[in-house]
Amino acid sequence: MINRKSISVYGIHLSIEFEGEKFGELIDRLTKNLSAVIQNSVRLKKAASISLKLLLSGKISIPKGSRLLSPEHALFKVLNWRGMIYLVYEDSVLQLDLQTGTAIGYFDEAIFKKPRPVCYSFLDSSIRILLHSQGLFYLHAAALERQNIGYLFVAESGAGKTTNALHLVEKGWNYLSDDSVFLQGNGNKKIILHSIPSEFRLNGINENSRKHLLKHSFTVPNNDKHFIRMEKAYPAQYRKHCAPHIIIFPKIVNDGVSRFVPVGKIKALGLLMNESPLIFAKYHQNNNHLEVLKNLINQCVTYRLLAGRDLLHNPDKLFDLISSVPTTICENSK
Amino acid sequence: MIRLEQRFQHHSQVVSTELDPSEAVLLHLESQKYYTLNETGSQIWKYLEEGLNLRQITQELQEQYDIGSIEAEKSVLSLIGELESEKLVQSLKAKKG
Numbered sequence: 001m002i003n004r005k006s007i008s009v010y011g012i013h014l015s016i017e018f019e020g021e022k023f024g025e026l027i028d029r030l031t032k033n034l035s036a037v038i039q040n041s042v043r044l045k046k047a048a049s050i051s052l053k054l055l056l057s058g059k060i061s062i063p064k065g066s067r068l069l070s071p072e073h074a075l076f077k078v079l080n081w082r083g084m085i086y087l088v089y090e091d092s093v094l095q096l097d098l099q100t101g102t103a104i105g106y107f108d109e110a111i112f113k114k115p116r117p118v119c120y121s122f123l124d125s126s127i128r129i130l131l132h133s134q135g136l137f138y139l140h141a142a143a144l145e146r147q148n149i150g151y152l153f154v155a156e157s158g159a160g161k162t163t164n165a166l167h168l169v170e171k172g173w174n175y176l177s178d179d180s181v182f183l184q185g186n187g188n189k190k191i192i193l194h195s196i197p198s199e200f201r202l203n204g205i206n207e208n209s210r211k212h213l214l215k216h217s218f219t220v221p222n223n224d225k226h227f228i229r230m231e232k233a234y235p236a237q238y239r240k241h242c243a244p245h246i247i248i249f250p251k252i253v254n255d256g257v258s259r260f261v262p263v264g265k266i267k268a269l270g271l272l273m274n275e276s277p278l279i280f281a282k283y284h285q286n287n288n289h290l291e292v293l294k295n296l297i298n299q300c301v302t303y304r305l306l307a308g309r310d311l312l313h314n315p316d317k318l319f320d321l322i323s324s325v326p327t328t329i330c331e332n333s334k
Numbered sequence: 335m336i337r338l339e340q341r342f343q344h345h346s347q348v349v350s351t352e353l354d355p356s357e358a359v360l361l362h363l364e365s366q367k368y369y370t371l372n373e374t375g376s377q378i379w380k381y382l383e384e385g386l387n388l389r390q391i392t393q394e395l396q397e398q399y400d401i402g403s404i405e406a407e408k409s410v411l412s413l414i415g416e417l418e419s420e421k422l423v424q425s426l427k428a429k430k431g
Contacts, residue, residue, distance in 0.1 A: 265353050266370050278349060278363055286349045290361065294351045 009034050010182065010194050012134050013049040014127070019056045022112055026123055033197050034127070050101040050130040054123075058106045060093040062086050069279055076122060080280060087126055089118070094126045098283055101133045117220065128196075136182045136194070137289050140275040143176035143193050143242070144168055150193060150244040151322070152181075152300070154275050159250045160307060162200055166228075167315045168322075174237045175230065183276070183292050191296045195240050199227035246325060247272075247302045255308040258317060260325060268302040269293060301325075336411055336418070338389040341426040342382055348422050352376060360422055369422065374399070378413055382423060388414060 005027060006015045016027060066079040066086060077088040087094040087105075094105035103126055111119050128138055142153040142161040146168075153161045162178040169175050176195035184192050205213050205226050216233040217226045231238060249263060249271050263271070272293050278286050303325065311317055344350070350360045358376040360369045371379055374395070381391045388410050395406045417423040 266357065266359060269353065269359055270368050273361060273366075273368060277366065278361060279366075280363075286363065287351075290349050290351045290359075294353060294359075297353070 005031075007031055007034075009127070009131065010136055010184065011048070012131060012136065014130075015049070015051045016054065017052070018054040022056065023054050023107075023123075026120055029120060030124060030127065033124075048101070048134040050127075050134060051103070052126065052130065053102075053104045055104070055106050056109075060086075060095050060104065060106050062088065062093065075118070076125065083280075083283070085129055085280070087122065087129075089122050092122065094122070096126060096129050096133075098129070098133045098280060098285070101130055103130055115220065131182065132289075133285060135285065135288055135292075136184050137276055137285075137292055138196075139181050139183050139193075139272070140179065141181060142178045143181045143195070143244070145174040145176065145239050145242040146172075148242075149246065150242040152193070152244050152247045153250055153305075154247055154272060155250045156274070159252060161250065162202055163315075164250065164318055166200055166202060167318055169230075169234055169237055171319050172237075174239045174242075175234070176239050176242060183296060185288070185292045185295060189295045189298070191244060191292060191299055193242055193244050195238070197231070197238075200230050201225040201227055244296065244300055247296070247300045248305050248322075249303070250305045250307050253306045253308050255306065256310055258308040258311045258321060259306055260303045260321060261306060263302040263304050265297050265302070268297050272296065336388070336414055336425075338392065338407065338411075339387055341385065341387045342414060342418070342423040343426055344379075344382060345422050345424050350379065362420070362422065365421075367420075369420065374409060375413055378410060 001020065003018050003024070004015065006013065008014070018024070018027065062079060063081045066081040068077060069080050070076065070078040075089070077086075079086040079088065083097070083099055085096040085098060087096070089111060091108035092106060092111045094103055096103040105126065107119070111122065132138060139152070139154070140156075142165040144151045144153075144165060153164055155161055165175060165178040176193060177198065178200040179198065180196045182194040182196060184194060186192055203225055205211070205217065213226075213228050213233055217228045219226060247268065248260075249268070276289070276293060278289050280286070305321070345362070347363045348360055349363065350358055352358045356373040356376070358371040358379055360371065360379075362368070377395070377398070378391055381394060386394070392403065392406045392410050395401065395409065396403055414423065418425070
């Protein structure tokens with residue numbers, strides 16, 4: 001039996017066909033997390049669209065000569081072959097056509113017996129790649145908003161994005177994400193950030209001041225982090241979208257004194273490309289992706305946050321430091 | 335050896351963007367290295383896209399920057415040599431005649 005669902009994700013039409021009942025709960029959760037809106041099956045005129053077909057029977061072969069894109073420790077393998085992307089988890093395979101924005105997937109019985117996040121992440125990753133094919137570009141960054149000014153904290157894992165983001169939320173800031181957002185150009189070179197809702201993932205909740213978060217958090221096997229359900233802990237502070245004005249690149253240093261240092265455009269673009277990589281060769285969205293990153297740089301003021309030991313001992317200082325960043329420039333960039 | 339009659343094209347693995355009129359950034363998708371070009375370099379990059387051969391590019395630079403032919407040739411050949419060694423451009427077969 002084939003079921004169908006049509007949803008709108010950040011203005012992009014997504015149609016999903018799925019075999020049997022097992023996908024239903026996954027898709028419902030995906031719908032909720034992507035802030036999607038259920039639509040009837042009528043396709044919006046002129047809307048960008050992607051489609052996904054999910055099967056429980058069949059086989060998808062990976063072509064010989066496919067190039068492995070994912071690192072060794074990745075949960076799924078990601079392979080590239082002539083404009084097609086393959087996501088592989090054991091015997092389950094998703095084949096994505098970046099040119100047409102369509103995908104077909106075969107989910108082996110075994111994947112449904114794994115912890116729920118595995119199956120969910122497998123499907124979620126395919127949707128994100130398809131959204132990418134329609135001009136929604138992933139950026140590994142924390143995103144927050146305060147007084148209509150959008151802030152991005154862009155850095156590799158372990159540089160303190162979640163720690164900083166949670167501290168600012170506790171000070172009353174609004175949040176989109178502690179880890180990742182979508183970038184979207186709106187046609188006149190302005191860039192909008194879209195939240196990718198998920199839990200804040202924190203290394204331990206030890207301080208007494210954060211004990212109240214324990215009731216809103218959970219842990220998973222083989223993972224040291226606490227997953228904080230922010231929609232429960234700080235429901236009124238969640239934002240789905242915002243316009244970015246300030247990009248901060250945190251870097252942990254051994255110095256005693258933390259400070260902001262302006263970053264030039266080229267350096268900033270290079271740092272952004274690390275966290276929003278263009279990795280697919282001969283891909284029609286590459287130029288658009290690079291243009292979006294460039295427009296993001298032009299829209300924002302960019303700083304390096306050299307985070308020293310003083311922030312470790314006194315996290316409140318982060319709020320003081322950010323408050324000292326000039327906002328007059330931000331006004332001009334709005 | 336690079337000759338002025340040669341044409342070059344952007345390598346298929348390279349994407350580029352102009353940060354402002356005086357600076358361009360090139361990204362090599364395979365190596366994930368990025369490169370910057372100054373104003374002259376950005377202008378040469380654009381001329382390559384327009385299909386000019388290196389002699390034509392040299393002539394354009396002479397006019398644009400009011401410099402002598404030797405200086406212009408030296409700039410063009412030096413940059414193209416670097417771009418080719420970094421696999422940012424590829425040589426096309428030179429047209430006869």
